[in-house]
Amino acid sequence: MSKRVFVTGLSGFTGRYLRDALVADGLEVHGIGQGAGEGVRHCDLNDTDSLTRIIDAVRPDYVVHLAAIAYVAHDDPLEFYRVNVLGTESLLKAIVAAGVSPTKVLLASSANVYGNAEQLPITEDVPPAPTNHYANSKLAMEMICRNWFAKLPMLIARPFNYTGYGQAENFLVPKIVKHFASGVSAIRLGNIDVSRDISDVLYLVEAYRRLLVGSAVSETVNICGGRAYSVAEILDAMRDISGRDIHVEVDPALVRGAEVIRLYGSPAKLRRLVGDIPAPDLRDILARMYDRYTGATH
Template sequence: MKVVVTGGAGYIGSHTCKELAKQGHTVVVYDNLSTGHRSFVKWGDFFHGDIRDMQALRSCLKKYQPDGIIHFAASAYVGESVINPGKYYSNNVGGTLCILESMREEQVPNIVVSSSCAVYGQPETLPIDESCPLAPINPYGASKFFMERMLSDFSVAHGICFTSLRYFNAAGCDFDGEVGEDHEPETHLIPRVLQAALGMIEQLEVFGADYPTPDGTCIRDYIHVCDLATAHVTALEQMVSGGKSNCINLGTGSGFSIKEIIRQTEKIVGKPVPHVIKARRKGDPAELVANASAAQHLLAWYPQYSSLELIINSALGYMTANR
């Protein structure tokens, strides 16, 4: 396949580009480098552009004539979305609309979209399967919900085939250390736990220890980024081979609390993780764990690297090599 990866210079996007190249596909990274890294573009051509710039998008699609798009170029912080919702509706919703319109104009038939468990909001039942009501409780989740609605409508109207992958918490890094998790500022839990353990930050802030969970801290389903990359590539391969549109959860089916991650990190690093308990953040559900049986059935996808030990060790390896 020939694949345009929007946001391909970012965390999950760069890992997916590596997996695409590993499987023999041709990669084109489309990124405005607002949060991505030019140094992460290692497995294909680079096209500098914003997803809200339809002229640039169409120029890229016209030049490369891809079999499909894998779309990662979205803003992705729950807390920021509550404070600045306009950014999320502009980039995630407006940007995705520009991608779909450009696909229609340039006759690109397939798209895999990075969605989120945030579309479910506070789930009524756990683990979460795809039949659970979509009721996002923050602007980030709402923006992903609207993205999925547009995918469905463009599929009906214009025949664009889509797979929306609703995944839970991406974590870990490339085992070869070629790319990794490198955000500025870093807000994701596992790298911040490691930063606290290594003395790179003074302490970890834990937002809420009074949730209705066994130890009071939030529980999340963590998936290794290399497992996520494999799922995106497989989803696009299936659509190019004639597969149907779907919305599919990606997860492990089990979760870890923040305190469990702190304890496991202390065990691996051999140092304490200084931390302080803060008030809850708005928009954070107590527990999010996936039922990933549809991914197993539809994609033959099973996470191989998503044990907490492998996730933390791979993240630690990248962080210590790039301090």
């Protein structure tokens, strides 16, 4: 029989790509999510009793926890903690209460926990310095997870920014690509003087797949490409890809307080754990997204 994977957030952007990668690897995928999809059940993360029953029915060999409030500018701070922190505690309780013994529990945290780190590229031993509720909630989630290391074989992933076709437009990269694809003449952005380590979602899910079946536990590992791209570089690449220009308007309402200016990490530990993962450069990522949105070919 094929191994079973239980994924929270299975119907989300990352969950859909991860499901495809795991199924292609011969794994049977189940999970919970807010949307529709094969193997997706609806369950509030904080409903521990219902979650326990679902996990007991699935009896997973692996668990991947993706479900979270992931948009940094989400307008309800309390939701970050209810979902990202208490929801994670509820999941871990449900796994134990269901009496399953997964080979690995992979939990998605965030590189946002590092804040404005002075050391670049950021390695896993850089002290966290979160600057917003999202990052604070993810760091609190990590602290809770460490309390469970003795009970469950767990691994904490800290993904840096990643993107791909189907990501919500309130995230920077798909917003920019969709504006160019739609033919509008202007785009409103927040702080354009920032740069981020941006990977392809396919790179991310391949890292998750390898970490899931690998031997590492009780570890924290960055998921990143090791290079920062500025907003200006993204815009220039899209001008080249689309063959057209767009006027950028800086909207003060979109400028975040305590903005992290430059964020990129070291993938050295990831490579030690899972080997080298081929990664497209930013222009290739943007071109594929643009082609999907427009139906164009290059």
